Amino acid sequence: MSHSNPLAYLSAQIEEMRAAGTYYRLRELESACEPVCRADGREVINLASNNYLGLANHPKLKEAAIRAVQQFGAGAGAVRTITGTMAIHMELERRIAAFKNTEACVVFQSGFAANAGTVSAILGPDDHIISDELNHASIIDGCRLSKAKIHVFRHRDAAHAAEILDGLKDQGGRKLLITDGVFSMDGDIGPLPALVEAAEKYGAIMMVDDAHASGVLGRNGRGTVDHFGMHGRVQVQVGTLSKAIGVLGGYVCGSRDLIEYLYHRARPFLFSTSHPPAVTAACMAAFDILEQEPERIQRLWDNTRYYKEALRAHGFYTGASETPITPIMVGEAATAHRFSAELFEQGLWATGIGFPTVPRGKARVRTIVTAAHTREQLDRAVEILARVARRMGILSA
Numbered sequence: 001m002s003h004s005n006p007l008a009y010l011s012a013q014i015e016e017m018r019a020a021g022t023y024y025r026l027r028e029l030e031s032a033c034e035p036v037c038r039a040d041g042r043e044v045i046n047l048a049s050n051n052y053l054g055l056a057n058h059p060k061l062k063e064a065a066i067r068a069v070q071q072f073g074a075g076a077g078a079v080r081t082i083t084g085t086m087a088i089h090m091e092l093e094r095r096i097a098a099f100k101n102t103e104a105c106v107v108f109q110s111g112f113a114a115n116a117g118t119v120s121a122i123l124g125p126d127d128h129i130i131s132d133e134l135n136h137a138s139i140i141d142g143c144r145l146s147k148a149k150i151h152v153f154r155h156r157d158a159a160h161a162a163e164i165l166d167g168l169k170d171q172g173g174r175k176l177l178i179t180d181g182v183f184s185m186d187g188d189i190g191p192l193p194a195l196v197e198a199a200e201k202y203g204a205i206m207m208v209d210d211a212h213a214s215g216v217l218g219r220n221g222r223g224t225v226d227h228f229g230m231h232g233r234v235q236v237q238v239g240t241l242s243k244a245i246g247v248l249g250g251y252v253c254g255s256r257d258l259i260e261y262l263y264h265r266a267r268p269f270l271f272s273t274s275h276p277p278a279v280t281a282a283c284m285a286a287f288d289i290l291e292q293e294p295e296r297i298q299r300l301w302d303n304t305r306y307y308k309e310a311l312r313a314h315g316f317y318t319g320a321s322e323t324p325i326t327p328i329m330v331g332e333a334a335t336a337h338r339f340s341a342e343l344f345e346q347g348l349w350a351t352g353i354g355f356p357t358v359p360r361g362k363a364r365v366r367t368i369v370t371a372a373h374t375r376e377q378l379d380r381a382v383e384i385l386a387r388v389a390r391r392m393g394i395l396s397a
């Protein structure tokens with residue numbers, strides 16, 4: 001007797017993606033994450049990673065990781081609330097809290113877990129979330145999990161956020177105003193000062209997700225709160241250890257009681273095993289580098305300016321980017337994926353991004369320069385981009 005496949009609808013959807021030109025296969029990186037790397041059998045310039053400071057393969061991080069494996073083992077053995085809190089986990093949290101100038105810090109397994117776990121822990125069904133329309137998926141999921149009422153404000157429009165807060169002022173429940181510090185697809189910066197003012201005026205909790213600002217903006221990479229001089233006025237600061245820090249993890253910084261509360265109520269903290277010692281030790285080594293080698297961040301920004309200027313000179317449109325995240329706007333998703341595939345063939349790795357990650361009609365190839373790229377590599381990358389874009393009609397010839 002034959003049975004029909006109950007998952008056949010998934011195959012149909014994959015077929016639809018193929019027909020729309022949005023299907024992708026995962027590329028396989030065959031070397032460490034470096035400015036020039038090997039992937040799918042090719043040597044390519046890597047403008048696709050979030051390895052802003054070139055720390056992912058840094059000797060000091062690797063040495064710290066190896067030492068931690070030898071001393072403490074490969075795994076943590078349990079969740080934080082059982083036996084999975086090692087002394088180095090606590091040391092890293094103290095280190096980050098001091099770095100961010102906050103009372104306390106909790107580290108999660110990822111930035112995704114930090115956002116989703118925190119928003120859903122501190123709010124409930126009677127509460128209100130006022131959220132930028134382009135906030136990261138992990139914030140959106142956290143909002144949904146909290147069951148609070150979600151109010152979306154226009155991208156970077158603090159006046160719109162204030163208007164929504166004003167409309168809610170006679171309603172019960174707590175209010176959380178939340179923004180990305182740097183937006184991951186566009187590379188623009190959230191209008192923190194105006195948002196903080198609105199939050200203070202209406203008594204809302206202010207939360208910032210600095211995933212792409214950690215290690216990039218502010219003194220020694222302290223993030224947007226430092227960049228804008230907003231210390232003490234943002235109650236919940238999220239950061240990631242997965243991007244500029246070069247390893248893995250997410251964290252929340254804030255008051256001692258906020259962190260204590262998350263130790264008791266954040267579900268990824270309670271129900272998912274803590275980081276292996278190697279991860280934690282490597283993160284610690286990365287913070288040493290942030291504090292001791294600020295010139296790395298300087299190089300990241302010098303490279304960013306150099307690269308953006310070269311793109312502009314060729315006539316590329318890079319949207320509203322103000323940071324190393326540099327989208328090259330092309331319009332349709334299928335075009336973005338074809339552009340990306342063609343660039344790869346020519347020796348440049350840059351990600352094609354379309355709906356549903358970005359709105360329809362705003363597809364792009366996203367590029368991210370790092371501190372580790374040389375000028376030569378950047379020149380070569382721009383040359384490949386221009387040549388392929390002209391051939392494809394993305395740039396007029």
Ligand SMILES: *Cc1c(COP(=O)(O)O)cnc(C)c1O
Nearest residue numbers: 110111112136184211240242249
């Ligand atoms: C990447 C990212 C995250 C998730 O961080 P991970 O540590 O990779 O899980 C959260 N928020 C934003 C804005 C991001 O770009």
